[in-house]
Amino acid sequence: MFNAAARKFYDTFHKGKVYYISRGSLKLANKQYKTVQNDYVMTLNEYSEIEEAGSKEMFIPETKLNFVPIDELVS
Numbered sequence: 001m002f003n004a005a006a007r008k009f010y011d012t013f014h015k016g017k018v019y020y021i022s023r024g025s026l027k028l029a030n031k032q033y034k035t036v037q038n039d040y041v042m043t044l045n046e047y048s049e050i051e052e053a054g055s056k057e058m059f060i061p062e063t064k065l066n067f068v069p070i071d072e073l074v075s
Contacts, residue, residue, distance in 0.1 A: 026041070
């Protein structure tokens, strides 16, 4: 199943573009196996559908947040 989805979507995603995704799943990342800072993992399969959100080139700023509890902030 992974191989079919990987072949289907390999050339679909491009940096700086926005997509509508359906028929995929989103779940909490297993902290034991995750290699990135994300708390969630999106999984696509061969039945997933991807549609580019806009036909015009858009600037979408990249935002990375790293939330910490207030009591851990350094003054």
